[in-house]
Amino acid sequence: MNSTDTSHPDYFHKVVDCQWACPAHTDVPGYIRLIAQGQFTEAYMLNRHSNIFPGILGRVCDRPCEPACRRGRVEDKPVAICRLKRVAADHRDDITDLLPQAPAKTNGKKIALIGAGCASLSVANDLLPLGYEITIFEALDTTGGLMRTNIPQFRLPPKVLDEEINYIIDMGADLKTSHRIESMKDLLAGNDYDAVFVGTGAPRGKELKLPGRYDADNIYIGIDWLESVAFEHVKEIGKKVLIIGVGNTAMDCCRSSLRLGATDVKVMARKPREFFKASAWELEDAEEENIEIIVNHSPKEFVIEKGKLVGMLFEQMEYDIDEKGRIDRGKVIGEVTIPCDDVILAIGQNNAFPWIERDIGIEFDEWECPVVDETTMMCSRDGIFFGGDSAFGPKNIIWAVAHGHEAAISIHKYCNGESLQERLPRGVNLVSQKMGLHEWSFSNDYDAVSRRLMPHVDLLERFKKIDIEVELGFTAEQAVEEVERCLNCDIQTVFTAKLCIECDACIDICPVDCLTMTESGDEDDLRRRLTAPAENKEQDLYVSAALPQTGRVMVKDEDLCVHCSLCAERCPTGAWDMQKSEISIPYAKDEAALTASRLAARG
Amino acid sequence: MSYIAKPKVSHPSVPRNELGLFKRDYEGVVSTLCAGCGHDSVTAAIIQAVFELGIEPHKLCKMSGIGCSSKTPAYFLSQSHGFNSVHGRMPSVTTGANAANSDLTYIGVSGDGDSLSIGMGQFAHVIRRNLDMCYIMENNGVYGLTKGQYSATADVGTTAKKGPANKQMPIDPVSIAIGLGATYIARGFSGAKEQLVPLIKGAIMHKGFALLDVISPCVTFNDHEGSTKSYAHTREHFHQVINADFVPPSEEIVAAYEEGNTMPIRLHDGSKIVFRRVDKDYDPTSRAAAFTFLRDSVNAGEIITGLLYIDEETGDMHDLSGSIETPLSKIPYEELNPGAEELANLMDRYR
Ligand SMILES: Cc1cc2nc3c(=O)[nH]c(=O)nc-3n(C[C@H](O)[C@H](O)[C@H](O)COP(=O)(O)OP(=O)(O)OC[C@H]3O[C@@H](n4cnc5c(N)ncnc54)[C@H](O)[C@@H]3O)c2cc1C
Ligand SMILES: Cc1ncc(C[n+]2csc(CCOP(=O)(O)OP(=O)(O)O)c2C)c(N)n1
Ligand code: SF4
Ligand code: SF4
Ligand code: SF4
Ligand SMILES: [Mg+2]
Numbered sequence: 001m002n003s004t005d006t007s008h009p010d011y012f013h014k015v016v017d018c019q020w021a022c023p024a025h026t027d028v029p030g031y032i033r034l035i036a037q038g039q040f041t042e043a044y045m046l047n048r049h050s051n052i053f054p055g056i057l058g059r060v061c062d063r064p065c066e067p068a069c070r071r072g073r074v075e076d077k078p079v080a081i082c083r084l085k086r087v088a089a090d091h092r093d094d095i096t097d098l099l100p101q102a103p104a105k106t107n108g109k110k111i112a113l114i115g116a117g118c119a120s121l122s123v124a125n126d127l128l129p130l131g132y133e134i135t136i137f138e139a140l141d142t143t144g145g146l147m148r149t150n151i152p153q154f155r156l157p158p159k160v161l162d163e164e165i166n167y168i169i170d171m172g173a174d175l176k177t178s179h180r181i182e183s184m185k186d187l188l189a190g191n192d193y194d195a196v197f198v199g200t201g202a203p204r205g206k207e208l209k210l211p212g213r214y215d216a217d218n219i220y221i222g223i224d225w226l227e228s229v230a231f232e233h234v235k236e237i238g239k240k241v242l243i244i245g246v247g248n249t250a251m252d253c254c255r256s257s258l259r260l261g262a263t264d265v266k267v268m269a270r271k272p273r274e275f276f277k278a279s280a281w282e283l284e285d286a287e288e289e290n291i292e293i294i295v296n297h298s299p300k301e302f303v304i305e306k307g308k309l310v311g312m313l314f315e316q317m318e319y320d321i322d323e324k325g326r327i328d329r330g331k332v333i334g335e336v337t338i339p340c341d342d343v344i345l346a347i348g349q350n351n352a353f354p355w356i357e358r359d360i361g362i363e364f365d366e367w368e369c370p371v372v373d374e375t376t377m378m379c380s381r382d383g384i385f386f387g388g389d390s391a392f393g394p395k396n397i398i399w400a401v402a403h404g405h406e407a408a409i410s411i412h413k414y415c416n417g418e419s420l421q422e423r424l425p426r427g428v429n430l431v432s433q434k435m436g437l438h439e440w441s442f443s444n445d446y447d448a449v450s451r452r453l454m455p456h457v458d459l460l461e462r463f464k465k466i467d468i469e470v471e472l473g474f475t476a477e478q479a480v481e482e483v484e485r486c487l488n489c490d491i492q493t494v495f496t497a498k499l500c501i502e503c504d505a506c507i508d509i510c511p512v513d514c515l516t517m518t519e520s521g522d523e524d525d526l527r528r529r530l531t532a533p534a535e536n537k538e539q540d541l542y543v544s545a546a547l548p549q550t551g552r553v554m555v556k557d558e559d560l561c562v563h564c565s566l567c568a569e570r571c572p573t574g575a576w577d578m579q580k581s582e583i584s585i586p587y588a589k590d591e592a593a594l595t596a597s598r599l600a601a602r603g
Numbered sequence: 604m605s606y607i608a609k610p611k612v613s614h615p616s617v618p619r620n621e622l623g624l625f626k627r628d629y630e631g632v633v634s635t636l637c638a639g640c641g642h643d644s645v646t647a648a649i650i651q652a653v654f655e656l657g658i659e660p661h662k663l664c665k666m667s668g669i670g671c672s673s674k675t676p677a678y679f680l681s682q683s684h685g686f687n688s689v690h691g692r693m694p695s696v697t698t699g700a701n702a703a704n705s706d707l708t709y710i711g712v713s714g715d716g717d718s719l720s721i722g723m724g725q726f727a728h729v730i731r732r733n734l735d736m737c738y739i740m741e742n743n744g745v746y747g748l749t750k751g752q753y754s755a756t757a758d759v760g761t762t763a764k765k766g767p768a769n770k771q772m773p774i775d776p777v778s779i780a781i782g783l784g785a786t787y788i789a790r791g792f793s794g795a796k797e798q799l800v801p802l803i804k805g806a807i808m809h810k811g812f813a814l815l816d817v818i819s820p821c822v823t824f825n826d827h828e829g830s831t832k833s834y835a836h837t838r839e840h841f842h843q844v845i846n847a848d849f850v851p852p853s854e855e856i857v858a859a860y861e862e863g864n865t866m867p868i869r870l871h872d873g874s875k876i877v878f879r880r881v882d883k884d885y886d887p888t889s890r891a892a893a894f895t896f897l898r899d900s901v902n903a904g905e906i907i908t909g910l911l912y913i914d915e916e917t918g919d920m921h922d923l924s925g926s927i928e929t930p931l932s933k934i935p936y937e938e939l940n941p942g943a944e945e946l947a948n949l950m951d952r953y954r
Contacts, residue, residue: 074612438606446610501834502794503639503822508647513614532614549838564610572639572822 001523003545003553006494009426012581014540015558016489018081021068023402024050025585028065028081029490033442035087036483043088045098050585051085052125052168052401053118055160058086059471060151062248062279062396070487073536074512074560077451079485080474087479089160100129100589102172107131109415112193114181117145118397119388120199121168122404126588127411128171135193136173139180143169145201146389147397149227152252153467154259184356195383195411198370199400202389204352208244208345212302216309219302222249222346229256229466236261238341242312243267244299247277250346254291257344259466266338267293268312272319275327285470289459298330303337311339349394369393376420377407385410408588416595424586424594430579433491434568440578442491444565446511447484488563492581495554497545499575502552506567506576507531512560515567520546520553530557608633621657629654631678636671639826641793641819641834642741646678648796649710649739652803653680656851663708664700668693668722671748672714672741672819691722694729697736698920704932705921708807709736716746719755719774726776730783730812735919737806737813740776741793743821744832751824762829775901777911780814781894786914787813788893789847790907792837793820802910804849810871811919818906837906844896845887845909846879868913878910887913 006012014020018028027046034043047054051061061082069078109132113120116138124134142148143165147156169175181187187196205221213219218238222245228234241262243250246269254265267286269276272295276283287293297314304310316334319327351369356362361381363371370379372386379386387403389395410420433441455472462468474482507515513532520526526541527534534541539559546553568576609630617625629650634643653663663683665676669690676685684707688696693711701709718726718740729738744757751763755774762768780788787809791799799817806813818837820826826833852873866878866887878887886892893912900907931939 073615445607446612448611501639501822501826502838503641503820503834504644504647504794504796505639508643509609511610511612513617532616535616549835560614562610562612564607566607566609570638570643572637 001520001526001541001543003497004540004542006542007428009428009583011540012428012430012490012492013426013583015492015561016581016583017068017070018065018079019490019583021064022051023064023399024052024405025402025583026050026065027490027583029486029488031088032079032081032084032483032486033488035084035479036443040088040091041093041095041098044092044095047085047088048095050405051398052122052404053164053397054085055089055164056147056156057398058082058084058089059160060147060156061085061398064398070489070560070562071485074487074562075450079487080451080454080482083454083471083474084479084482087474090473096167099167100125100171102128103131105131106133109133109194110135110192111411112137112187112196113199114187114197115139115145115199115201115388115390116143116175116177117199117201117388117400118147119145119201119390119400119404119407120197121165122401123197123199123387123408123411124171124173125168126405126408128168128173130412130588130592132411132415134173136169136175137179137181138175138177141178143175143177145199146223149230150223150249150252152226152256153230154255154462154470155252157467157469180355182355184362185360188360194415195385197385197387197407197411198390199386199388199404200353200390202349202351202394204350205345206348206350208299208347210299210301212304212309215304216302216307218309218342220342220344222253222344223349225344226252226256229260234260238262240264240340241266241342241344242338242340243344243346245269245345245347246293247346247348248279248282249349250344251278251282251286253344253346254286255289256466257342258289258291259463262342265291266340267291268297268299268314268338269293269295270298270317271327271330272296272321274325288456296330297336297338298332300335302343309340309343311337312343313337349389351390351393353390367393375406375423376410377403378410378414378420383414405587409586409591412588412591412595418595424590426586427584429582429584430492430494431582433578433580438569440491440565441580442488443484444488444491444563444578446487446562446564447481449481449485451485452478452482490581490583491563491565491578493542493556493561493563493567494577494579495542495544495556496575496577497547497554499573500544500547500554501573501575502547502549503572505570505572509566509570511564511566512562514557514559514561516555516557517547517550517552518555526555527557530555532557534559620654622659624654624657624660626650626654628682629660629680631676631681634675634678636674636678637821637823639822640671640747641743641817641821642672642675643678644793644796645712645739645741645799645817645819646675648793648799648803650679651796651800652807655800656804656807658708658807662706663710666693666697666700666709666711666736668713668717669748670714670717670746671821672712672743673717674748675712675741676710691717691720691725693717694722694725694734694738698729698732698734701734701736701920702926702931704930705735705926706930706933709734710807711736711738713738713740714747715740715742715744715754715756715776719776723755723774727779727783730780730785730814732920733784733786733811733917733923735810735812735921737803737809737815739803739806739815739817741817741819742776742832743819743825744830745821745825747821747824751821756832758831761831764824764827768829775897776814776816778894778897778901781890781897781912784917785814785912786811786917787910788912789814789910790816790818792818792841792906792908794834794838795841795908798843798846798908801847801849805847805870805876805910808849808870808872808874809913809915811914811917840904840906842900842905842907843909844882844885844907844911847910848877848879850875850877868915870915876910876913887911890914
């Protein structure tokens with residue numbers, strides 16, 4: 001292998017597993033350390049910098065960071081990254097003075113954002129401080145999109161939503177609620193806007209066209225039903241409810257049903273548990289509320305008697321799963337009717353753009369998704385951008401935020417006649433954390449505590465009203481313990497080959513055997529020859545230049561390093577050092593600063 | 604010295620030995636030696652060797668004198684017995700311990716100062732007794748603990764970090780041991796564990812006195828240019844005479860050794876040491892050959908390493924003194940001490 005090029009911004013970024021996995025690249029270890037120091041406001045602002053909605057996301061983020069978290073490989077449970085975000089939000093001081101502000105004078109460029117969901121709000125957040133005039137068109141009479149209409153209030157209180165959305169709107173967006181855009185053609189015809197961003201989500205719940213579907217009233221589409229619940233158009237449901245599908249929407253439907261009077265709620269899954277779409281923690285929360293999840297039942301027919309829904313007929317399935325974990329199509333081994341009063345269909349969402357004409361240069365693919373560039377977020381018609389669920393189908397809030405940041409950069413560049421493809425690169429900056437012979441600027445010791453359990457409102461109490469938030473947030477004691485579980489993956493082990501005297505001190509001390517000095521070789525060969533086998537190929541090997549005395553190389557398997565600093569402490573020559581890597585992710589404001597300096601240089 | 608202990612977290616794939624223990628179970632407290640000290644590497648090699656041999660920690664005893672090297676038993680095998688004795692006196696304390704309890708495995712750790720200056724007399728006599736122990740001399744050419752004075756192994760011309768060059772002739776522990784009749788003599792280097800670990804395993808399993816002279820650089824006082832015990836100098840002049848692989852009794856010799864170039868030697872417990880000669884003409888069972896070879900290599904400025912001599916025939920201290928099989932410590936006190944009356948009877952016989 002060649003020696004590793006650590007100057008590439010992705011190398012050390014990848015070591016920070018959570019930050020790498022976060023679509024918006026939130027500086028997780030950075031904010032966790034701030035929480036550890038009691039600097040909640042700073043922790044909140046660091047979050048806000050990249051993910052915009054720390055209070056919202058600290059409760060309901062899909063948290064791709066957690067399955068990626070190193071702690072989950074070292075022990076079994078990752079750091080409670082998401083709920084620590086909530087700790088920062090819960091304990092922050094008033095931050096209004098710290099928020100970015102729109103300049104007194106706008107720059108004269110007008111941008112239309114369609115939809116007031118998280119995607120559009122992210123674009124507004126990034127462009128308002130740069131002087132853009134932002135108009136948001138929203139079909140409903142309120143903001144937030146699915147965050148408000150579909151995520152139940154017992155998971156996300158409206159107060160939290162309002163607060164964080166208002167931070168953005170109050171910067172000076174022109175919000176036009178109850179203003180559905182019915183025709184893209186008409187909107188463009190006026191030539192009123194320099195650019196248009198489409199953040200209208202994936203609003204169509206999937207249908208299940210089985211016999212009986214339209215013969216009774218008590219059959220609902222999950223996302224529509226949740227919206228009706230949110231707006232209090234629906235206030236009750238029958239005693240026995242079946243939820244079809246086992247994704248996250250299903251989890252919200254079943255838990256909402258319990259709060260509207262259902263006593264027997266079954267979630268019907270076609271496949272075995274390991275193929276469920278719902279996140280493990282959502283399943284856990286539902287099962288805590290005594291939701292029954294029934295596997296291997298494929299819906300066949302709605303059973304209607306005298307125009308009334310009385311049950312649902314299912315085929316009982318059996319599957320073969322091969323050694324690679326792939327499931328076959330299954331075979332039917334029986335049939336069963338399960339009685340019920342209501343059925344909620346929660347089997348997915350589709351994009352739908354009936355209001356975008358097909359002859360205006362916006363191309364769509366065979367699934368009715370617009371053709372969108374993944375870097376620039378621009379569609380096939382110049383000056384029109386997409387983001388969030390509307391761009392590539394249903395994802396989640398944090399993806400919508402990430403799309404928003406990128407779209408904001410593109411819109412800025414588009415409005416300034418700059419190339420959308422030539423974007424500021426990411427960067428990495430390294431700073432040594434050594435404070436003394438054995439002292440580091442961070443808490444380098446490994447704390448063996450296990451993941452703290454989120455305290456919940458008592459089971460009897462929580463069903464009394466639909467908007468009782470179930471999670472109470474970590475107690476101060478829990479937060480103090482949980483922050484220490486973070487392994488500070490951004491404090492990198494940085495090696496300088498020419499200083500190494502090959503004394504073996506680092507290799508002997510490393511608790512997880514991740515260091516080896518050996519003859520170089522190709523990657524597969526090296527991976528086998530290390531002190532401990534390096535089987536996780538998703539994690540890189542850090543290979544040094546040839547060592548001065550023997551010409552061997554130092555190899556570090558990044559997989560399980562706990563960033564304890566002992567290698568650097570035991571190194572007599574400082575060949576190993578612990579350096580904090582700061583990954584710089586460019587935002588629209590950085591591009592704008594560059595534009596300004598370019599214009600200034602031109603005079 | 605680090606402020607934090609080595610975290611109790613391990614790579615998920617770490618193996619267990621035949622006792623079901625992990626290597627980490629053989630560790631001691633965190634080292635207080637200078638970062639980069641060769642002695643820490645020897646500690647790691649000892650841990651590896653004892654782990655691989657599957658020795659029960661409570662059946663082992665660590666002995667030492669005074670010096671940085673002599674501190675190291677604190678850094679391995681926390682669950683074993685140990686005695687940190689007086690400067691240069693580890694051999695006699697070990698002799699006493701072994702005389703009383705021959706059931707234990709004895710590992711002594713000493714330094715070039717501890718063994719060859721103040722302890723020279725004890726060192727010579729423990730060899731003469733062929734005490735069954737593994738004696739590891741961590742050789743750095745200086746008195747590390749007392750801030751780097753030349754020791755008896757410092758070569759002529761060696762310069763200290765500051766001050767004049769050494770003019771006195773060095774004592775070579777390996778030559779001395781050959782001369783005095785030691786029955787297992789090896790030299791290793793703290794920076795070459797793949798060689799050192801099998802040498803330690805052989806030394807532990809050998810019945811009789813096993814000397815392991817380990818070049819173990821003192822990074823703080825003797826790792827500069829002008830030192831002949833530095834990492835760089837040792838690497839440059841390192842010469843492997845013989846590779847010795849340790850094969851436990853339960854294992855067949857499976858490696859494809861080159862015919863005529865290897866020599867298996869059976870140890871008393873059925874394990875084997877397989878020599879792979881790097882120098883074709885070398886005979887590790889000939890004391891005279893070893894002596895000549897060593898003298899020539901010293902003249903050539905080479906640091907000869909490997910298992911240089913082995914003699915599995917000569918009996919250890921207990922054989923030589925005809926003591927009984929059962930360790931004295933296992934004999935009930937009444938039997939061991941027949942009482943004043945019996946002593947009087949015995950004395951009477953000599954009157
Ligand atoms: C039940 C459910 C639970 C979920 N739970 C989570 C969760 O816990 N965590 C998570 O991260 N994600 C969750 N998601 C996904 C998440 O809500 C979405 O990915 C996210 O809201 C997408 O944001 P968006 O801005 O792209 O679109 P949306 O949130 O869908 O917002 C689109 C907005 O555009 C408006 N609009 C649509 N068409 C027009 C038009 N023509 N003119 C004007 N306005 C229009 C809509 O009224 C809406 O307000 C959940 C989704 C569902 C369905
Ligand atoms: C009786 C006595 N004399 C002198 C000393 C001082 N002393 C302590 S350690 C040491 C030399 C240690 O050298 P070495 O055995 O080579 O150990 P190193 O520190 O080099 O590993 C001396 C002379 C002492 N502790 N006790
Ligand atoms: S241990 Fe901390 S820094 Fe590392 S991946 Fe987990 S949360 Fe991120
Ligand atoms: S910081 Fe160094 S010693 Fe600690 S786990 Fe990582 S590589 Fe090993
Ligand atoms: S003084 Fe020398 S021998 Fe002693 S601990 Fe430091 S480096 Fe090792
Ligand atoms: Mg010494």
